[in-house]
Amino acid sequence: MAQKRTNAIPIQVEPMGRHDLLVAYPLMRLKTPSMTPGDWMRTARILTRENENPTQGGLLARYEGARAPCGLAIYRRETKRGGKTRLIVNSIIVATCGASWPVVHAIAAESVRVAARLGCVETEYHIAAQDMAMAFEFHAAGIADEIVVLQKNHKPMEQPFS
Incomplete structure (x- = not known):
């Protein structure tokens, strides 16, 4: 039987x-085009603050040997009622000429390790509506047990259900 060849x-x-x-x-500019370098530096300094009990941070994905990253994830640790902690991955941003799923999968695998290191009992991924295919990939790969997408962005003074 021929082996599957991968490059x-x-x-x-x-x-x-x-x-x-x-x-x-x-x-980060891919996700938030209006973010200035100064805004990013202030935010990123908080994310990279070193302390004994980190509650937030970032993960960078790189192709082996590359200096520039091809993926970025921003996370925070949150304690739920009852004292259970979870890791919330707010953003996953990928920039690659090839398929994005291998980068996302690598970030997800590392986020599970971060969650374990921080004592979290679950990991929650926030995925934008235009990236629903990614949500289904997470589920199919066993990274997410369930998919929950409920959100409504309101305009000022908008009346719900009118």
């Missing part, structure tokens, strides 16, 4: 450090 370049995912702030900025 995939390995993807490495590591915590975002202070030395990564400038190279991560273009990825």
Whole structure:
């Protein structure tokens, strides 16, 4: 039987450090075009603050040997009622010429390790409506047990259900 041949370049995912702030900025601009370099630096310094009990941070994905990242995830740890903690991955941003799923999968795998390190009992991924295919990939790959998408953005003074 012939083996499946793959030319995939390995993807490495590591915590975002202070030395990564400038190279991560273009990825954040993909999600938030209005974000200025100053806004990003203030936000990123908080995300990369080193302390004994981190509650938020970032993960950067890179193709092996590359300096520039191809993926960025922003997360925070939150304690639910009853004292259970969960890791919430607010943003996953990918910029690659190839398929984005391998980058997302690598970020998701590392986020599970981060959750375990932080004592979280679950991980929650926030995925934009235009990325619903990604949500189904998460479910199909066993990364997410369920998919829940309920959100309504209201305009000022909008009357619900009118």
